[in-house]
Amino acid sequence: MFLIFGTTLRDRVLDTVRFVCTYCGVAAQQRIIESATKLSLFFIPLVTLGRRHAVVCTNCGGATPLTKDQARHGLDWAARNREIG
Numbered sequence: 001m002f003l004i005f006g007t008t009l010r011d012r013v014l015d016t017v018r019f020v021c022t023y024c025g026v027a028a029q030q031r032i033i034e035s036a037t038k039l040s041l042f043f044i045p046l047v048t049l050g051r052r053h054a055v056v057c058t059n060c061g062g063a064t065p066l067t068k069d070q071a072r073h074g075l076d077w078a079a080r081n082r083e084i085g
């Protein structure tokens with residue numbers, strides 16, 4: 001009997017916000033991304049080993065790592081601004 005196991009990295013776009021990018025200086029959509037490292041068995045993801053967050057510019061692709069609190073704050077900010085209009 002043999003086991004095939006490993007880790008996979010899954011990216012998920014949590015939300016998009018619009019502000020001036022610190023890399024390219026363009027006011028563009030910025031994606032708040034959660035990258036989850038998952039332990040997989042026979043290529044089926046089973047357990048999440050860790051999560052990282054980042055904001056990625058859709059114009060230049062520049063990525064800035066975020067802490068979990070910064071990502072949550074960004075999501076709250078996006079939700080608040082969406083309600084206002």
Ligand SMILES: [Zn+2]
Binds near residue numbers: 023
């Ligand atoms: Zn940019």
